[in-house]
Amino acid sequence: MNRIMILLMSFPVVFALLLTGCVSQQKEVKKKTEPLKEIVWPPPPEKPRVKWVAQYRGSDDVEQGPDVLKFLGEQRIVRLRRPQGIVADRDGNIYVSDIATPPRVFVFDFKNNKFRVFGRKGIMKLKIPLGLAIDNDRRLLFVADNGHKAVIALDIDSDSIKFVIDSQRGGFKNPNSVAVDPQRKRIYVSDSKLHVVKAFSYDGNLLFTIGKGKRTTDDDGFNVPASVSVDREGNVYVADMFNRYIKIFDSNGQFVKKIGYGVGTGLGNFSKLVGVAVDSEGHIYGLDTDFCNFQIFDQDNNFLLFVGEPGTRVGKFLLPKRIYIDENDMIYVSDTFNHRIQVLQYLRDESSKNRSGQQ
Numbered sequence: 011m012n013r014i015m016i017l018l019m020s021f022p023v024v025f026a027l028l029l030t031g032c033v034s035q036q037k038e039v040k041k042k043t044e045p046l047k048e049i050v051w052p053p054p055p056e057k058p059r060v061k062w063v064a065q066y067r068g069s070d071d072v073e074q075g076p077d078v079l080k081f082l083g084e085q086r087i088v089r090l091r092r093p094q095g096i097v098a099d100r101d102g103n104i105y106v107s108d109i110a111t112p113p114r115v116f117v118f119d120f121k122n123n124k125f126r127v128f129g130r131k132g133i134m135k136l137k138i139p140l141g142l143a144i145d146n147d148r149r150l151l152f153v154a155d156n157g158h159k160a161v162i163a164l165d166i167d168s169d170s171i172k173f174v175i176d177s178q179r180g181g182f183k184n185p186n187s188v189a190v191d192p193q194r195k196r197i198y199v200s201d202s203k204l205h206v207v208k209a210f211s212y213d214g215n216l217l218f219t220i221g222k223g224k225r226t227t228d229d230d231g232f233n234v235p236a237s238v239s240v241d242r243e244g245n246v247y248v249a250d251m252f253n254r255y256i257k258i259f260d261s262n263g264q265f266v267k268k269i270g271y272g273v274g275t276g277l278g279n280f281s282k283l284v285g286v287a288v289d290s291e292g293h294i295y296g297l298d299t300d301f302c303n304f305q306i307f308d309q310d311n312n313f314l315l316f317v318g319e320p321g322t323r324v325g326k327f328l329l330p331k332r333i334y335i336d337e338n339d340m341i342y343v344s345d346t347f348n349h350r351i352q353v354l355q356y357l358r359d360e361s362s363k364n365r366s367g368q369q
Contacts (some may be wrong), residue, residue: 015157049325051317059306060317060341062325063353066104068088069125072118086088088125090116093344093351095142095154095187098336099166105151106344106351107139115139115153115164118316128169129153134162135300141187141237141332143197150233154188154199161188161199175199175214182208187237191244194261198246200235207238209263218263220246230265236284237297237332247286249296252355254280256296256307267305269294278305285333287341297333299341302326304333304343322348 091110129136137157206221244261285297
């Protein structure tokens with residue numbers, strides 16, 4: 011009887027030790043399920059131009075707590091649910107807008123090993139944060155919020171609102187993407203209902219508008235502009251979703267050329283073009299949510315490479331929404347229906363580091 015009582019009393023300790031062993035074993039399995047060999051595009055024996063780096067799903071990718079606490083649910087883990095816009099700062103921290111309830115901007119703060127949440131402070135809480143842009147020099151995060159019909163500039167250190175271009179001043183109906191040109195102090199906002207891209211000063215004054223204000227197949231107009239990006243020369247790149255082209259405009263808003271081969275299922279064609287980005291060598295990336303990949307072109311509209319396919323494994327996507335490339339040619343994709351973000355690296359030529367790149 012005494013022996014039985016001793017066993018019963020010692021059971022919680024034994025159970026806790028078993029849990030620790032179980033969690034530790036799970037952690038090792040997780041490591042083993044990561045790719046054992048480098049994933050690159052194109053595959054060998056071709057020279058690799060893009061490689062897969064990492065995927066992130068939530069707070070436990072940044073904040074490390076005791077394994078037992080995680081297993082027992084004592085440590086609250088926040089997961090991405092519907093990631094949309096994505097950018098990164100010079101410290102390598104990643105900012106992701108998520109429109110699941112409650113809508114927020116999540117910050118993967120790798121520098122401080124913290125998972126932060128933006129958009130809950132002040133009287134103007136985020137409603138439908140779709141697009142993001144970042145000014146590293148002034149430490150500003152810009153949010154295109156379709157719920158407020160506004161662009162909100164946040165301080166990336168404090169999450170405080172610095173200024174707002176509201177619906178009255180901006181005249182927005184569906185602001186879905188935002189890009190910034192820090193050198194010229196310009197903010198570009200695409201509006202998918204107005205079928206335009208508007209250029210503002212940092213004072214919030216409208217400088218000019220690109221587009222006809224209605225659906226059109228003309229080169230200088232759009233049929234649902236889905237995303238906007240800016241390179242270091244001030245050129246503006248627009249993902250024209252249902253015209254299935256990337257449109258390029260100069261810093262004055264004048265049409266320059268279009269990239270891609272229009273609608274179709276072949277290499278260089280698009281189906282549902284939702285994102286655009288530019289790397290340091292001037293290559294242009296078009297993200298297609300139907301094809302679940304991004305395609306890369308040079309400035310002469312030559313198709314170079316596609317990356318990704320439908321799926322749940324690393325390097326594959328399900329209805330991706332946005333693509334962003336930082337100053338070091340790290341490629342960030344919001345992999346929406348896989349509830350994660352994926353990070354890749356463009357393997358640039360050393361002789362081409364000083365060419366045009368995305369802001």
